[in-house]
Amino acid sequence: MEYATLSNGVQMPMLGYGVYQVTQAECERCVLDALEVGYRSIDTAQSYFNEEQVGSAIQKSGVKREDIFLTSKVWMEHYGYDECRKSVEDSLRKLQTDYIDLMLLHQPFADYYGAYRALEDMYDEGKLRAIGISNFYPDRMVDIASFARIRPMVNQVETHPYNQQPKPRSGWTSTGFRSRPGRPSARAGAVSSRMRS
Numbered sequence: 001m002e003y004a005t006l007s008n009g010v011q012m013p014m015l016g017y018g019v020y021q022v023t024q025a026e027c028e029r030c031v032l033d034a035l036e037v038g039y040r041s042i043d044t045a046q047s048y049f050n051e052e053q054v055g056s057a058i059q060k061s062g063v064k065r066e067d068i069f070l071t072s073k074v075w076m077e078h079y080g081y082d083e084c085r086k087s088v089e090d091s092l093r094k095l096q097t098d099y100i101d102l103m104l105l106h107q108p109f110a111d112y113y114g115a116y117r118a119l120e121d122m123y124d125e126g127k128l129r130a131i132g133i134s135n136f137y138p139d140r141m142v143d144i145a146s147f148a149r150i151r152p153m154v155n156q157v158e159t160h161p162y163n164q165q166p167k168p169r170s171g172w173t174s175t176g177f178r179s180r181p182g183r184p185s186a187r188a189g190a191v192s193s194r195m196r197s
Contacts, residue, residue: 006153016041031057045073055096073106080111084118108140
């Protein structure tokens with residue numbers, strides 16, 4: 001497994017298994033299968049409504065928790081300091097873990113300043129090993145990096161062969177962010193339709 005080193009020294013696997021659009025009925029089995037074949041990075045989110053199934057799979061897998069890099073994301077209805085803290089505590093409970101390896105703000109809307117301050121405090125408390133953002137446009141990314149006490153360590157955005165985003169990517173590297181592709185294998189529909197053309 002190859003790893004990327006985040007700005008705080010945390011090692012993040014370069015390849016992971018995401019559960020976006022995986023139903024609750026299928027999620028536990030899918031995560032168990034992913035862990036069985038060697039995936040050690042699992043990506044979920046509050047808005048995917050499957051954190052409990054991810055947590056259950058991790059518990060049943062037999063893989064040590066410290067060997068799994070677990071990512072989740074705070075949905076914007078939970079932004080603001082107090083709401084964000086409560087929602088992260090709820091994610092910890094659903095995921096059946098004392099810490100999350102990477103917690104991201106899912107979108108650059110609403111009170112993301114307050115939410116990010118909550119992530120910074122929970123990072124200081126050891127409940128989050130790394131913090132960052134997801135789907136933040138370059139101007140929002142620079143904005144939060146300019147005002148944050150702890151710079152975001154990751155900006156997770158959709159990038160793959162059919163959506164390479166060269167302009168935003170140059171901004172990520174110049175600000176010291178580690179970009180993390182979402183859907184790096186591309187969306188199945190986009191790939192299959194282009195292959196047929």
